[in-house]
Amino acid sequence: MTDKIRILQEQLGTIIKGKKEVTDKIIMAVLAKGHVLLEDVPGVGKTTTALALSRLMGMDFQRIQFTPDVVPSDVTGFTMYQKETGTFVYRPGAVMCNFLLADEINRTSSKTQAALLEVMEEGRVTVDGETHEVPKPFVVLATENPVGSSGTQMLPESQLDRFMVSLSMGYPDHESLVEILRDRQDTNPLDHAETVVHKEELLKLQEQVQKVYMDDRILSYVADLAEATRVHALITLGLSPRGTLALCRMSKAAAFVDGRDYVVPDDIRKVFGDVGGHRMVLESRARYEDRSARDILDEILDTVPVPKVEGA
Numbered sequence: 364m365t366d367k368i369r370i371l372q373e374q375l376g377t378i379i380k381g382k383k384e385v386t387d388k389i390i391m392a393v394l395a396k397g398h399v400l401l402e403d404v405p406g407v408g409k410t411t412t413a414l415a416l417s418r419l420m421g422m423d424f425q426r427i428q429f430t431p432d433v434v435p436s437d438v439t440g441f442t443m444y445q446k447e448t449g450t451f452v453y454r455p456g457a458v459m460c461n462f463l464l465a466d467e468i469n470r471t472s473s474k475t476q477a478a479l480l481e482v483m484e485e486g487r488v489t490v491d492g493e494t495h496e497v498p499k500p501f502v503v504l505a506t507e508n509p510v511g512s513s514g515t516q517m518l519p520e521s522q523l524d525r526f527m528v529s530l531s532m533g534y535p536d537h538e539s540l541v542e543i544l545r546d547r548q549d550t551n552p553l554d555h556a557e558t559v560v561h562k563e564e565l566l567k568l569q570e571q572v573q574k575v576y577m578d579d580r581i582l583s584y585v586a587d588l589a590e591a592t593r594v595h596a597l598i599t600l601g602l603s604p605r606g607t608l609a610l611c612r613m614s615k616a617a618a619f620v621d622g623r624d625y626v627v628p629d630d631i632r633k634v635f636g637d638v639g640g641h642r643m644v645l646e647s648r649a650r651y652e653d654r655s656a657r658d659i660l661d662e663i664l665d666t667v668p669v670p671k672v673e674g675a
Contacts, residue, residue: 395616410464436456499566
């Protein structure tokens with residue numbers, strides 16, 4: 364199965380140039396049964412990444428462009444009265460798919476945001492008293508544009524916590540940009556994307572990731588990192604138990620993608636900033652000192668002792 368992951372990485376790399384670190388972490392989040400928040404400027408490949416990954420994994424894809432007039436029923440679905448049968452019939456919303464791209468999630472109302480984030484947490488929707496399970500696997504990739512806050516409704520901390528990781532793609536370097544321009548002269552590589560990992564195989568991979576072993580010393584290291592965020596002078600709100608569990612799950616996925624069935628400290632260090640960055644609430648003093656959440660988390664990684672584990 365790990366061979367399939369390598370092929371998936373390679374194929375995604377032919378479509379998204381020069382962003383292997385980011386695309387690998389998106390794959391890890393999917394393997395860890397998590398959701399991804401991509402915060403970046405328009406045009407850097409967020410939508411292409413979502414489309415490519417859904418095709419390579421053979422998942423049913425839906426996209427919803429969030430605007431102020433999108434309502435919760437557009438997300439969850441609604442019931443409609445059928446005159447012929449005299450019954451109410453459920454009409455599925457955008458979430459009834461395997462891979463949902465929630466574009467510009469910060470441009471819709473808080474009520475609509477909450478409807479989506481409830482589905483992300485529960486894996487089901489309730490409409491008029493009836494519960495409907497979303498298909499499995501189920502992944503949400505949401506995007507935010509950090510430039511221009513006019514007309515936006517930012518996600519509160521409790522809802523940001525539902526995303527396993529927050530990532531940023533950034534602009535490609537010069538060589539990668541030249542490759543993109545060359546490859547798209549005649550055709551789009553996305554048009555030739557074929558399924559590498561089927562949905563049923565992905566579910567099995569997710570089960571294998573869940574079984575990756577974490578030694579007690581590794582678990583203690585995770586707890587030390589989480590506790591360090593809660594007592595740091597520049598952090599008001601540190602890593603919650605949910606966030607700490609997300610760190611464990613992402614670390615297992617990192618180990619699995621690296622071909623191991625056990626977690627080492629480097630796996631945790633690799634994903635700590637991505638799991639913790641969007642969950643931190645900083646003191647106002649951090650802004651005056653020009654310190655970001657990622658900077659502070661890097662500082663914590665440098666100060667918390669790393670356990671000695673065989674194979675690390």
